[in-house]
Amino acid sequence: MLTVRALSEPQLFGFEKNWAELLSRSDADPLFMSWPWLVSWWEVWGNKLNLQLLLLAVYDRDDQLVALAPLYASRYRTPIGWRLKRLHVIGNAWKLGPTVRTEYVSCICDRQYKEQALEALSVYLKGEAWDELILADATESEVAGWGQTLEHQMSVTCHVRSEAEGIAIDTAGSHDEWLATLGKNTRLKVYNRRSLFEGALGGHRLAWSDHENFLEILNDFHVTRWGKPCFDADAVRFHRLLLARLGDTQKAQLSVLKAGENVVSVLYDIHARNRIYNLQAGFREQFHPKISLGTLHLGYSIEDAFRNVEIDSYDLLAGSGKNTFYKSRFKGQTVRFPTVEYVRSPVLKAAYGARGYLPQGLVSSVNRFFRL
Template identity: 55%
Template sequence: MAGCCEDYFKGGETVIGGSAALRVDLLDEDAFAALHCDWADLLAKSNADPLFMSWPWLYSWWETWGESLGLELMLLGVYQADDQLVGIAPMYRHRIPLSVGMTVTRVHFLGNAWRVSPTVRTEYVGLVAKSELESDVALAVAAYLKTLTWDELVIPDSQEEAGGALGRALAEACRATPVVRSESMGVCIDTALPIEPWLASLGPNTRRKAFNRRCLFEKKLGGSLQYLENKGVSQTAFLDQLNRFHVKRWEKPCFDDKACQFHLKLLSRLSDKQHALMSRLVVNGQVVSVLYDIQAGARVYNLQSGYDENLNPKLSLGTLHLGYAIEQAFQDPGINQYDLLAGSGKNTFYKARFNGRQVSFPTVDLVRSPVLRTAYRFRSWLPGGLVSRINRVFRL
């Protein structure tokens, strides 16, 4: 698998002064594989997302797509003088030859291959840093990146519009211009409070579909909710069932072969603070809906769902299944959020109907190359046809 290029990366470490003396080391793939315990300890002391920025998620992503996409690992570990790990910048780089004879070098965060290839989606992207040293870690990483040659640094589905602390530090240290390339919306439901006020806040149609139709589903159809307990073969069968529902509805699977490989690796590596919540609705022994969630810390993430659209005209099985899962989150004192994540439905942004907190997921591009900065600046003044041509030429 592609690793670190001698002609690109300058040295293995650097020492940064400031409020905290920090050392930045460039870690290889063997170090990445062995980092799971230290990574988990650091993640627990950080403000980083406990699922998407975890070692099981990002290492499984790299193992699945790193080599096949020709990516070069750029995993930065940030250490104090006593060799204590206080920060991680999980990144890679990708060089793109353009038709105009130049090459664009993009640095990306692990978990997404924006404008490279479709993979699974990683959200809440950012640094993993000890919370009280977050700013110092960002400055240390920015100072290290300043010594390297790159044109753009992409932070997809970031936690903040400017790319967070690292984005702000890079904008100053490297004179990189932040450009918001896209923005998605998600919804996160606060389940730490009693469920009754939240239920009352729902529209009558949503409340009926998510909760009141249980009487029809359970009593008239004999339906039931089941959680998957077995691992291995059962998880593979679950993902296969999920794909079958998606093929029927969308004419394509939600997870291709590589994505299935990723999820099976992830499920086998979940830490003691993470566990899968794979549930299904069953009628007369027939699976009619599946819901793939993962709990990490005090949050449940709704990753995917699939269901039979034609079981009964009075039932919206996808909404009904979500109602069961959200109610379970309200009832569990160890869960304080049920996260519907980014993305819309087939026809509408159905997640907004669940009346949770709306979350913005901007993809921030920090542009360092003067040529690309000029291309971005002129795009806003040009007609659509020329903008499309510039986008194609520069792979913007």
């Protein structure tokens, strides 16, 4: 009943409307699996990393699009000359190079066709030549769904390479009740210090519409705090493309905190469907001994999400802070992002098997040799 077709790069760039319609009928992430995010990623890193597009579209008998697997292939050679082919999902470049991070990775499937579509995609990939498939920062449901279908269709072994954690705050309830769940010190930083900031320090928050200037300010704060910019030149280009492409169901929410006329904090959020994603933040670290600007700024945006009946989650995403996993203090739901490798190559299967019998000191040598 279903047909799988590999689409070309020109088709990818012209697929915005079809992609958006399918995404609206799916449970895939409305930001990270959207056309603006993934096509912008591909435009920046596709050629630079010498990647081969493998965008698989699934159609029903009436030629209606019911699923997309936004994949690409990369090739590498081991030190003794073996050539291997690794498949990835567009948005992450695991072991290839630094790019922006794409989370909640999955296929995009019409809810009515999900099981059949994943089966059809697995059958198609069974007929393709490849050695490994990487689902980086995937949803746990994708690993349980498509991952198990892949294992059923062909002889692959599954290896969980890492697992990251993020925090998503449920904003469907009461803001006051959420504040009451916070620890005393966190509540002070998130909310109670507003009186000092807005009073004696003359602070206020406002929206920011100049994307170019905003990214520059964000990078400047990160250089001061971390010794390097938040976004390198490629990442800046990606975010410029993304912000220019956001559609009707997505909206950038850039905000700044000012003390007098000076910008002291910036927050980069995007609203997609019923969720706010906190992509990045930057602030003046040594601003005031009683105020944590980053936490205070997040407090304003989280309260906005609670007040907006269209929003049911404020997502802090994966990653930790400079010194601690500060996101856990916001009393949200823990979200796990496994990175899973499906190995098809007999050579790589043997390499993985041999690692279990080697002294620990030799395991890293095997990893480097096979680029595991």
